[in-house]
Amino acid sequence: MNATTQSVGAQTRLPDGGLDSSRLFESEIASAAARVRGAGSINLGADRMADVLARAFEVWRNRDYTRRRDAIAAIAHSAGYSVALLENSIDALLKPFTSEALRAMAARVSAGGAMHRPKTLGFIAASNVAGAGIHEIAIALIAGAAVVVKTASAEPIFFAEFARTLAEVDRDAGARIEILQWSRARTDLTAALIANCERVVAYGDDLTIESLQSRPNVIGFGSRVSAAVIAPGAMTSVRIHGVTELLARDVALFEQLGCLSLHHVFAVSPDGGAARELAIRMSAALELLAESMPPARIPLRDAAEIRGVRERARWRRIAGEPVELFEGRGFEWTVIFEPRPSSFAPKSVGDDSFKVSPGFRTVHVTAVRDLGEFRDRIAGILGRIEAMAVAGHENEAADLRATIGATGIPYVCAPGEMQSPPLDWRHGGGAFLDMMVGSR
Amino acid sequence: MSIYEQVLTFIRRPEPESFERLALEVFRHQFATVDVYRRYCEGRGVDPGAVRSVDDVPAVSNVAFKYADLAIDGAARSPDAAFFLTSGTTQGRERRGRHIVARPEIYRASAIAHLRTMLFPDARRMAILAMHPTADAMPESSLAAMVSWCIEEFATRTHLAAGSRDRVDVAAAAAFLRDCQARREPVCILGTTAAFAALFSMLRNEGIRLRLAPGSRMMDTGGAKGQAVPMQSSEVIALAGESFAIAPAMVINEYGMTELCSQLYDATAFNCPGESNTQELTKDRYKIPPPWLRVTARDPITLKPMPDGEIGLLTFFDLANAASVSAVMTEDLGWIERGRVRLFGRVAGGEARGCALGIRQFAAGEAARRTPDRAEAPR
Numbered sequence: 001m002n003a004t005t006q007s008v009g010a011q012t013r014l015p016d017g018g019l020d021s022s023r024l025f026e027s028e029i030a031s032a033a034a035r036v037r038g039a040g041s042i043n044l045g046a047d048r049m050a051d052v053l054a055r056a057f058e059v060w061r062n063r064d065y066t067r068r069r070d071a072i073a074a075i076a077h078s079a080g081y082s083v084a085l086l087e088n089s090i091d092a093l094l095k096p097f098t099s100e101a102l103r104a105m106a107a108r109v110s111a112g113g114a115m116h117r118p119k120t121l122g123f124i125a126a127s128n129v130a131g132a133g134i135h136e137i138a139i140a141l142i143a144g145a146a147v148v149v150k151t152a153s154a155e156p157i158f159f160a161e162f163a164r165t166l167a168e169v170d171r172d173a174g175a176r177i178e179i180l181q182w183s184r185a186r187t188d189l190t191a192a193l194i195a196n197c198e199r200v201v202a203y204g205d206d207l208t209i210e211s212l213q214s215r216p217n218v219i220g221f222g223s224r225v226s227a228a229v230i231a232p233g234a235m236t237s238v239r240i241h242g243v244t245e246l247l248a249r250d251v252a253l254f255e256q257l258g259c260l261s262l263h264h265v266f267a268v269s270p271d272g273g274a275a276r277e278l279a280i281r282m283s284a285a286l287e288l289l290a291e292s293m294p295p296a297r298i299p300l301r302d303a304a305e306i307r308g309v310r311e312r313a314r315w316r317r318i319a320g321e322p323v324e325l326f327e328g329r330g331f332e333w334t335v336i337f338e339p340r341p342s343s344f345a346p347k348s349v350g351d352d353s354f355k356v357s358p359g360f361r362t363v364h365v366t367a368v369r370d371l372g373e374f375r376d377r378i379a380g381i382l383g384r385i386e387a388m389a390v391a392g393h394e395n396e397a398a399d400l401r402a403t404i405g406a407t408g409i410p411y412v413c414a415p416g417e418m419q420s421p422p423l424d425w426r427h428g429g430g431a432f433l434d435m436m437v438g439s440r
Numbered sequence: 441m442s443i444y445e446q447v448l449t450f451i452r453r454p455e456p457e458s459f460e461r462l463a464l465e466v467f468r469h470q471f472a473t474v475d476v477y478r479r480y481c482e483g484r485g486v487d488p489g490a491v492r493s494v495d496d497v498p499a500v501s502n503v504a505f506k507y508a509d510l511a512i513d514g515a516a517r518s519p520d521a522a523f524f525l526t527s528g529t530t531q532g533r534e535r536r537g538r539h540i541v542a543r544p545e546i547y548r549a550s551a552i553a554h555l556r557t558m559l560f561p562d563a564r565r566m567a568i569l570a571m572h573p574t575a576d577a578m579p580e581s582s583l584a585a586m587v588s589w590c591i592e593e594f595a596t597r598t599h600l601a602a603g604s605r606d607r608v609d610v611a612a613a614a615a616f617l618r619d620c621q622a623r624r625e626p627v628c629i630l631g632t633t634a635a636f637a638a639l640f641s642m643l644r645n646e647g648i649r650l651r652l653a654p655g656s657r658m659m660d661t662g663g664a665k666g667q668a669v670p671m672q673s674s675e676v677i678a679l680a681g682e683s684f685a686i687a688p689a690m691v692i693n694e695y696g697m698t699e700l701c702s703q704l705y706d707a708t709a710f711n712c713p714g715e716s717n718t719q720e721l722t723k724d725r726y727k728i729p730p731p732w733l734r735v736t737a738r739d740p741i742t743l744k745p746m747p748d749g750e751i752g753l754l755t756f757f758d759l760a761n762a763a764s765v766s767a768v769m770t771e772d773l774g775w776i777e778r779g780r781v782r783l784f785g786r787v788a789g790g791e792a793r794g795c796a797l798g799i800r801q802f803a804a805g806e807a808a809r810r811t812p813d814r815a816e817a818p819r
Contacts, residue, residue, distance in 0.1 A: 298741070300740065300751055300752075300773070301773070301787060303739075303740040303741050304740040304753055304771070304773060304787040305787050306740070307501075307740040307741075307753065307787075308501070308503070308771050308787055311501035311503055311504070311769075312501075312503050314501075315500075315501065315503055315504040315506070315507040315508060316507050318476060318479065318480060318483075318504075318507065318508055319507035319508050321507075330741055330742075331741045
């Protein structure tokens, strides 16, 4: 029995497909860590692990692969996503894990020489985005670490199924990863994970990270969001259609619930006209996506929050502010367009800052006069921005990349690439990457 | 009889069977006389003549009061009108809402009538301690107006407003309560939950345990607003017993907001004699609206009323708002059971999201479960 099978066998699968962690004991976490540590003591080499991962990712990129198909169906059912939305989201997530990228990572690991890396890593996965954390897990495995993953109760499927594929591709490689699931209420089991792993990587909100980071061996990826800045060169009649389709896709994937989800688009548009056109085109693109990638079932609290966002915009408009609300028939999508703040009358406190949306395809589009105004807009939230999509003429895009690069935002990309960061993405600022492969 | 006189008559002598008819008349009056509301309804394609049920009356979000004067034409210039401002939220500095109450006498009638039912069902006057300013000191506060009316209507000569615009004078409040205790005179204490937290804290720090006379009672409102660490309802009830010797059934939380001229109160064995005692120490209390206030929980997407027992956005039709807009949708979640209301919490606004949304949602859900009946009420 391989390690992955053992881990799943340690739990009880309930009739509804859920997992019962009530019979899991601290000792089993310790045993799992010991097993992967033991498997990790056999030196497979970074190149072999990269090849194994490449083969596993290759089969997972195939939409007809049975394990992927079944996993997506199960996740879609339990999370309320449409299968089409999840298929596209997983495609985007797995896109960067090419053989070349994985081998390049292996080379980088090997070049790192004898640097001190943790040998056993624990991962506490989040439930909002299936597969979130796959970059770090792949890097950890290539770097020779053994891995124990605690999945979220709401999404226990993706990593368990991917690990099974890994074990099928290469039994020894598969033995280096175990997937367990327990409720976050079982703090005893989480403490056991932290006690039995050299480092634990936690994907959680700030409260969760704060509670875990009292432990010196925990690295946290807290709450972050993403944005886009579009220069005039990308809003010409020739380009605007393509750009807005890609931006809409960045909004829709994973229902806008991850750190790589687009919340706010800034359009460099001195008179606001091009920015308004961008908002209208994005609305049209989101409407089309609602057909091809039907929206998720929206949980009550999120729907109530979207209702609040819409009503605020609606009443600001009624009150004479130049904000415009574009909305799908139901709650399929929402676009709120705001011209530059200098034209607001009266100006509302907070209306001119970065907007974090409630998700589920709710996005703000704001005109900015120039890059300076854009910088001012995001200044207060720089530490919270994970990715920034940029588009414009070649020169404009270069300027934007330089401007954004200087702010320290970890991932700068083209529209449509937001959910596909490269393997060496400095997620959360790069602390994990530096720990595993050394700083650049 | 004018629409306002009809509403006043209803408040004085409620006839539930005529609520629907009167509500539709009030809606049509508001459509005709509240310009911005008429534009809102027209924007939604609503023909007032075609509206056959109060459930179909378009409700404005309570945030609308931040952006528009939702009052009958000319109200803002009326010398009789009262102007009440919301106090903002815990989510930071933002624009304050404004409710222009062109007919304050309806507001007063509504507030007093339901206070009488829910806080003074024994119809006795008593000493009143308000840990909040009165209307003369804070005219823009709807809660201050209620405090003043409550004192005028229900207080003996012994009363004190121990709050100013900036602070609660807990020392004066404690001294007042000591006097009442010495005279064995029952006292009614009114205030925000935050003000009670300050008073409880002071009494505890100084080791003071008062034993107020039987019949004493308290009403808190405002929930978490203004508190760094919000008190749970069960804590308020427990501390009222510990600090004042006030029985759980006499600790009554009010749910109200500047945008509504009517309020809801906890049902307890004191004001609802059939109410189960098992609810006295729990957070499972219902809130009771007056007969002139219809409450529904709405699906946030369709805005249709949810069936009894299912959670939705609490939406009100308040006849007492006759001179502004009666149909108001809040950002509070709750559910309805046989006309009674259970609060579930307030919708979060624009939280940061990221790889860990699921965990954050869990934390928010836990927080909501801990404070189901302490939603913030902007006043």
